[in-house]
Amino acid sequence: MYKVKVFVTLRESVLDPQGSAVKGSLHRLNYNEVKDVRIGKYMELTIDKSVADLNRTVREVCEKLLANTVIEDYRYEVEEVVAQ
């Protein structure tokens, strides 16, 4: 099995109202040292060893379903999981 960790983040140029809301809340809680917050998504996929081309599969999955590449970037890390 492969464990693939996918990180999807809004592109730098895209406004992040959810992040702004969290920053506002943190300031109201007196965490004024927090200067910026950006919110993204984190996904862990467990993929079978039988996959033909792991990198191609992960890229396709990200681009078709997990990320909206118009406004979001994604990156991923692969870990090999030893049989449990």
Added chain:
Amino acid sequence: MYKVKVFVTLRESVLDPQGSAVKGSLHRLNYNEVKDVRIGKYMELTIDKSVADLNRTVREVCEKLLANTVIEDYRYEVEEVVAQ
């Protein structure tokens, strides 16, 4: 500035209906090699150098606002950002 990357994930024992829905969609798209999907949150905080105790601040922020520690775990990574 510090850039703190926070990962919030559901605890292993907690059902993840959002992950199940994504897995179902992937199977409908014929990605049957994907055996499991877990969805989490990813947040990037930019924190000022003036912070008194970075680790304490990040832990407090996570436990008060970013993660629901009853059902979620969190971990974080700190990067130092050189003046831009």
